[in-house]
Amino acid sequence: MVSSHKQTNMRFHVLCAAIILPLLTTSVSARFFPNAPSMPPSSPPNATTGGWDAFKRFAGCHAGDKADGLAKLKEYFHYFGYIPNSNFTDDFDDAFEQALKTYQHNFNLNTTGQLDDATLNQIVSPRCGNADIVNGSSSMNSGKSTPSTSGHFHTVGHYTFFDGKPVWPESKRDLTYGFLPDNQLSDTVKAVFTSAFERWAAVTPLTFTETDSYYSADLRIAFYTGDHGDGEAFDGVLGTLAHAFSPTNGRFHLDNDENWVATGDVTKSSISSAIDLESVAVHEIGHLLGLGHSSVEEAIMYPTITARTKKVDLASDDIQGIQExxxxxxxxxxxSTTPSQESESTNNSGAYTAAPRWSFGILLAVGFGLLML
Incomplete structure (x- = not known):
């Protein structure tokens, strides 16, 4: 017969296990998607530690100069396709000057080849993680004539495509999309993506249908932090916000460390780094469908967006590109494209927040302490 003291201890241990084991399961899931490992050398500098803002100290630098840390800025240009090699020094050499001029041309800046204030302000802006130049080819600001209904060419587009111009086949005109189950997104947040998809459906013969089967969906949406295994590590608050792959890959990843705003007026947010979720979603869906970046600042496919900005309507440049x-x-x-619907906030600040991430070490320590009582 078991004594009452032993029975009490057994009940207590069972209770501890019932409380702790589910939490440990959650922590394993969190460890499977690392929170903030160190970024590989090929990734852009970490915006959370002032990495991009620190570039402003290079104001006035020009060809022939040598500036401590300029190699990090060259990494930025390499990451977004402007410099092909990755063996960098702190010298402002001819190759970097040419890359800088190409960047300035793409973003409608004066092509001075110098790190002037306007150029540096553009460089430190939050942006899409997809490269502007792929395989050495840049057409962001090349300009292309587009025909009118009468057959005459009267407008100029700056939309671009991925290398090889990949598209979804004609057999895939109703694309399915799903959300990574681990993110545990609310219906309110999912509705933001629905609205973003509708904007592209409004101008094309494509339709988009949500499915509960994430792994079999054509388009797979997930929030990650840091290095998440696709060679495109995220870098914390601001910096790179999201990236998406060309057809027919279907992957669409967002940086979970951002202060995402899913509802309400992002322009009035009290958070200086607030990023409008739908604005980024519309842009990345353009990549999923085959569009590259555009040099038209009003276009959805322009690579950068400032914090506390809402930009969700497709511009004529976007529409011309996707309809081609x-x-x-x-x-x-x-x-115009379909307007978004306002919905209830996912939390008090209106910012998107993923499911809680548990510290494996802390849980083990708490569990051990309870079991020793």
């Missing part, structure tokens, strides 16, 4: 790939929606009237 897929044709037009028969019901498209040639005006």
């Amino acid at each position: 790939l897929y044709g037009s929606n028969p019901n498209y009237n040639g005006s």
Whole structure:
């Protein structure tokens, strides 16, 4: 017969196990998607430690100069496709000057080849993690004539495509999309992506349907932090916000460390680093469908967006580009895209927050302490 003291101890241990084991399961999941490992050398500098803002100290640098830390800025240019090699020094050499001029041209800046204030302000802006130049080819600001309905060429587009111009095949005109289950997104947050997809559906023959089967979906949406295994590590608050892969890969990743705003007026947010979720979603969906970056600042496919900015309406440049790939929606009237619907906030600040991430070490320590009582 078991004594009452032993029975009490057994009940207590069972209770501890019932409390702790589910938490340990959660921590294993969190460890499977690392929170903030060190970034590989090929990744852009960490914006959370002032990495990008620190570039402003190079103001006035020009060809022939040598500045301590300039190699880190060259890494930035390498990451976004402007410099092909990765063996960097702190010398402001001819190759870097040429890369800088190409960057300035792409972003409609004066092509001085110098690190002037306007250029540096553009460099430190939050942006999409996709490269502006792929395989040495840049067409962001090349300009291309587009025909009118009468057959005459009268407008200039700056939309671009991925190398090889990949698209979803005609057999895939109803694309499915799903969300990584581990993120445990609310219906309110999911509705933001629905609205973003509708903007592209409004101008093309494509349709988008949500599915609960994430792993079999055509388009797979997930929030990650740091290095998440695709060679495109995230870098914390601001810096690179998200990235997406060309057709028919379907992967769309967002940096979970951002202060995402899913509802309300992001322009009035009290958080200086607040980023509008739908604005970024519309941009990255453009990549999922085959569009590259545009030099038109009003376009959704422009690479950067400042904090506390909402930009969700497709510009004519976006529409011309996507319709060159897929044709037009028969019901498209040639005006604006579908407006988003306002919905309830996911938390008091309106910022997106993922499921809690538990510290494995802390839980073990707490569990051990309880068991020793």
